Amino acid sequence: MRLFLDGATIYSPGSPARRGALIANGKILAIGQKALDLFDSATDTRLDLTGKFVAPSFGDGHSHPLFAGREAAGPAVTGLTSIPEILAEIGRFADTHPADRNAGWIVGGAYEAALVPGGDFEASWIDEIVSDRPVVLHAADHHTIWVNSKALEIAGITSQMPDPDGGSIARTTSGAPKGTLREPQAMNLILAKIPTRTIDDEVDALAYASQKLLHQGVTYTNDSWVEPGMAQIYLEAYKRKVLDIDFNISFLVSPENWREESDRICKERALFDGIASINASSVKFLADGALSSGTAALLEPYDDQPEFSGIKIWEDSELFDAVAHFDALGFQAHIHAIGDRAVRQALDAIEEISTRNPKRDRRPVIVHAQLIDDVDLPRFAALGVIANMQPLWMYLDPMNKKLIAPRIGYRNDLQYRMRDMINAGVAIAYGSDWPITSESPLLALGVPVHRTEPGSVELPWQEDQAITLEESWAFYTSQIAYQNFREHEVGRLEVGMRADFIILNQNPFSMNPRDIHKTEIEAVYKAGVPAI
Numbered sequence: 016m017r018l019f020l021d022g023a024t025i026y027s028p029g030s031p032a033r034r035g036a037l038i039a040n041g042k043i044l045a046i047g048q049k050a051l052d053l054f055d056s057a058t059d060t061r062l063d064l065t066g067k068f069v070a071p072s073f074g075d076g077h078s079h080p081l082f083a084g085r086e087a088a089g090p091a092v093t094g095l096t097s098i099p100e101i102l103a104e105i106g107r108f109a110d111t112h113p114a115d116r117n118a119g120w121i122v123g124g125a126y127e128a129a130l131v132p133g134g135d136f137e138a139s140w141i142d143e144i145v146s147d148r149p150v151v152l153h154a155a156d157h158h159t160i161w162v163n164s165k166a167l168e169i170a171g172i173t174s175q176m177p178d179p180d181g182g183s184i185a186r187t188t189s190g191a192p193k194g195t196l197r198e199p200q201a202m203n204l205i206l207a208k209i210p211t212r213t214i215d216d217e218v219d220a221l222a223y224a225s226q227k228l229l230h231q232g233v234t235y236t237n238d239s240w241v242e243p244g245m246a247q248i249y250l251e252a253y254k255r256k257v258l259d260i261d262f263n264i265s266f267l268v269s270p271e272n273w274r275e276e277s278d279r280i281c282k283e284r285a286l287f288d289g290i291a292s293i294n295a296s297s298v299k300f301l302a303d304g305a306l307s308s309g310t311a312a313l314l315e316p317y318d319d320q321p322e323f324s325g326i327k328i329w330e331d332s333e334l335f336d337a338v339a340h341f342d343a344l345g346f347q348a349h350i351h352a353i354g355d356r357a358v359r360q361a362l363d364a365i366e367e368i369s370t371r372n373p374k375r376d377r378r379p380v381i382v383h384a385q386l387i388d389d390v391d392l393p394r395f396a397a398l399g400v401i402a403n404m405q406p407l408w409m410y411l412d413p414m415n416k417k418l419i420a421p422r423i424g425y426r427n428d429l430q431y432r433m434r435d436m437i438n439a440g441v442a443i444a445y446g447s448d449w450p451i452t453s454e455s456p457l458l459a460l461g462v463p464v465h466r467t468e469p470g471s472v473e474l475p476w477q478e479d480q481a482i483t484l485e486e487s488w489a490f491y492t493s494q495i496a497y498q499n500f501r502e503h504e505v506g507r508l509e510v511g512m513r514a515d516f517i518i519l520n521q522n523p524f525s526m527n528p529r530d531i532h533k534t535e536i537e538a539v540y541k542a543g544v545p546a547i
């Protein structure tokens with residue numbers, strides 16, 4: 016049976032808008048006048064979409080769906096704007112979730128770290144609400160956790176314990192842990208103590224995440240932080256048929272474990288052979304931390320710590336060896352680099368692999384790339400690197416104002432040089448980084464265009480770096496398909512491509528870009544079939 020999308024504006028990045036499309040066998044058979052010519056009213060199903068807007072479904076080039084699903088099962092503190100509100104939510108959750116599950120652990124997120132100057136939250140605040148069970152909350156940057164005294168006690172964190180390499184424990188003047196820990200090396204002192212969740216809980220978390228993304232019009236996403244045990248959750252969720260979107264998963268490696276983890280990662284990649292909807296051919300490297308926690312690696316020292324330029328997680332030679340090793344095994348590199356020194360190191364590593372390993376279509380990804388030195392800007396295009404950027408971060412939000420600007424001064428305004436990047440020929444794709452920020456593409460798409468908070472009337476932040484809505488839309492569709500080596504299949508609506516599309520109630524290109532998030536998704540189709 017064929018489906019005729021009658022009267023709708025058909026939008027596809029790089030093509031002029033057309034009217035109407037004909038779909039057969041899950042693919043696009045014809046668009047515009049050709050579709051109308053082929054339409055057979057006797058046998059085809061006609062959908063009257065007059066006034067509607069049809070666009071390719073979105074991808075998401077960098078997100079953490081399993082973490083988002085797990086977080087959603089804890090206290091709902093995302094978006095709360097005061098400490099008392101957060102504490103009240105922890106109390107409500109504790110009252111309604113008895114202590115006999117998960118050994119009583121309460122784990123959730125993501126709180127706004129900018130609520131406290133400097134971002135140090137104290138264990139004693141939670142203790143007043145819950146003191147008999149361990150509580151762990153992730154901050155919105157997900158490079159920081161806030162815990163109560165019970166959690167510190169279980170992990171054995173005292174004033175005597177030194178900071179682990181690459182991580183930090185916030186302390187009082189006497190050296191006692193305050194209750195805030197930064198970077199995975201320190202966070203893991205606590206997170207490693209949390210009991211393993213049941214496979215049913217884990218599959219539920221993935222099912223939740225997949226539905227959530229689908230309802231925002233996202234039909235394929237990257238999971239950019241896959242630890243040991245997580246690939247098996249994907250496989251189980253696939254077998255139980257609860258995944259409604261496609262996934263591309265990135266195995267996380269560290270300087271300490273990449274050599275010994277290599278065999279396991281290759282075996283886990285093979286688990287997905289023959290499964291078209293899950294790809295497992297990417298490896299994630301963390302080159303540095305985050306600007307908000309003062310751990311991103313910078314070329315010049317932090318303004319508030321003149322002796323300190325952030326943390327480079329890898330020695331150069333170790334990163335080069337690791338990236339080259341997995342590249343030779345056919346994996347795509349997905350390198351987290353936020354500060355300009357980390358971005359340079361990531362580019363150096365990618366340059367190195369192209370000299371060590373045979374030429375091939377490798378499409379390495381540097382994710383975040385918030386600060387790029389002028390010297391390094393042309394290297395992205397020269398090395399074929401995809402910059403995966405987070406559109407919803409491109410306005411002056413509370414984190415920038417309160418936590419980042421005091422740390423990096425004038426460099427705060429040099430973040431997200433989108434116009435410069437486009438001019439330098441950088442291949443850009445978007446990622447939400449959900450649950451760090453919202454998973455909604457429609458909320459985020461307009462931000463790089465107007466450089467303000469969605470819906471606000473404030474003046475743009477660094478307006479000269481603003482881009483067009485057409486550019487922004489491509490970065491959330493065709494460019495993510497490109498990042499995932501799927502540009503001939505999804506991300507555009509052209510003849511022969513899979514009929515993955517969304518139907519919007521109005522044309523966002525005829526709206527004020529600040530209001531695009533008010534558009535409504537009326538339907539999401541996957542392979543020509545309604546998915547919601």
Ligand SMILES: [Zn+2]
Nearest residue numbers: 077078239448
């Ligand atoms: Zn991320």
